[in-house]
Amino acid sequence: EADIYQTPRYLVIGTGKKITLECSQTMGHDKMYWYQQDPGMELHLIHYSYGVNSTEKGDLSSESTVSRIRTEHFPLTLESARPSHTSQYLCASSEYSGAFGAFFGQGTRLTVV
Amino acid sequence: RKEVEQDPGPFNVPEGATVAFNCTYSNSASQSFFWYRQDCRKEPKLLMSVYSSGNEDGRFTAQLNRASQYISLLIRDSKLSDSATYLCVVNGGSNYKLTFGKGTLLTVNP
Numbered sequence: 001e002a003d004i005y006q007t008p009r010y011l012v013i014g015t016g017k018k019i020t021l022e023c024s025q026t027m028g029h030d031k032m033y034w035y036q037q038d039p040g041m042e043l044h045l046i047h048y049s050y051g052v053n054s055t056e057k058g059d060l061s062s063e064s065t066v067s068r069i070r071t072e073h074f075p076l077t078l079e080s081a082r083p084s085h086t087s088q089y090l091c092a093s094s095e096y097s098g099a100f101g102a103f104f105g106q107g108t109r110l111t112v113v
Numbered sequence: 114r115k116e117v118e119q120d121p122g123p124f125n126v127p128e129g130a131t132v133a134f135n136c137t138y139s140n141s142a143s144q145s146f147f148w149y150r151q152d153c154r155k156e157p158k159l160l161m162s163v164y165s166s167g168n169e170d171g172r173f174t175a176q177l178n179r180a181s182q183y184i185s186l187l188i189r190d191s192k193l194s195d196s197a198t199y200l201c202v203v204n205g206g207s208n209y210k211l212t213f214g215k216g217t218l219l220t221v222n223p
Contacts, residue, residue: 088154099145
């Protein structure tokens with residue numbers, strides 16, 4: 001089993017609230033990723049990081065922001081949640097070259113009401 | 114052309130059938146290749162890496178053709194538990210970017 005953890009697993013929150021989705025890995029991986037996925041739809045990369053103090057935008061524009069202050073931790077923040085942010089958010093990590101693939105956390109299912 | 118393209122599916126097959134998934138990629142500098150499996154409302158999980166010489170893991174066989182930029186996954190003697198979405202993943206380029214295909218949904222019927 002991959003050692004990558006996301007909290008919370010499920011979150012229902014009101015419009016306008018600030019939220020932070022947590023992601024931690026204990027594999028010492030340099031690269032970390034955030035994906036957004038709606039039910040039955042494809043994965044969309046929204047953020048990634050090569051290592052500490054590195055953050056990059058992914059292929060899908062997102063109003064969320066990320067930070068990478070520690071190798072093992074890659075939180076995602078939404079300053080003001082909206083119903084359009086309702087989705088599943090999946091965090092993943094890999095070693096730098098990606099030669100062994102990426103390992104995913106169990107995801108956070110976010111519902112904004 | 115999309116970076117990674119898969120058969121759109123869905124595939125519906127009876128138990129015991131052999132099913133093949135195909136995938137093409139556009140970046141000739143890609144260096145590593147994978148098949149992932151994603152169950153409904155779960156996270157993707159690495160099924161197997163794909164090597165140039167081809168590789169097998171039980172009922173699963175993966176093939177890579179670098180010249181044609183083509184990857185395949187063959188499932189023999191399919192089981193009900195094989196029902197899932199299968200994702201083709203390609204890694205490479207100057208920033209070692211992992212790119213996921215859209216996935217192909219497989220349903221194995223009794």
